[in-house]
Amino acid sequence: MSTKPTPRVRVPAKAAAGEMIEIKTLISHEMESGQRKDAKGETIPRKIINKFSASFNGKPVFSADWHPAISANPYQSFFFKAMESGEFTFTWKDDDGSEYTAKNKLTVG
């Protein structure tokens, strides 16, 4: 099978107070939809990342429930209004129960 999913996140390191920043995330994952059949005609079981969530200093900011219609190596971008310095935690939840996380620091000033 494939290697362990690796998340990649792009967050600006610095922002002015009140500035709107765009956060872009990408994670390597096949996002097997559960709709495809293998060479023997058997359905390949579904295995997707079903939830992505972002929090800042422990407070939830944004989350996305992904369905099988999300492309492989899912990309997700969203916005955040920078008010104070802190740390983002990004979490991806896999169908198999695993969780992948990434952390990014943001300095406001």
Place this chain on the structure above:
Amino acid sequence: MDFQQAGLSRRHALKAGAFAAVASLLGAKLAFADEKTVADELKKLYGDKPFAAGKIKLDVPEIAENGLVVPINIEVESPMTDADYVKAVHVYADGNPLPGIVSYSFTPACGKASAATRMRLAQTQNIVCVAEMSSGALHMAKANVKVTIGGCGG
């Protein structure tokens, strides 16, 4: 007379054949979501509440060459303050095997109710996007995407 009868029966045979073809097409289509399944999903979430137009900017390509990776960008007009913000956005497709694409939940900390991702589309179909405001107001936007190559591994 005989000739006419033969003509009639041939017409019948053709009709029956056409009917069978349509029926088999419909049968094949049953595996996919349609407008009704999308409406049912919305009913599950919001009951019979009406959806207003406007406020949602649904940015999808008019023609997608590759149905496996179709970019989708959503932006909902809102001040995004504690008193007035976009709570949730749900996106559906009416021609995929499953109607759901993505559901977002926003908070005032986002500053802007906007998100972008990439989706798979099996065929040419409509994208339905609904937004739920913190006030309870509902908005809806639709867009049609023409898909040249489907994205369902089929």
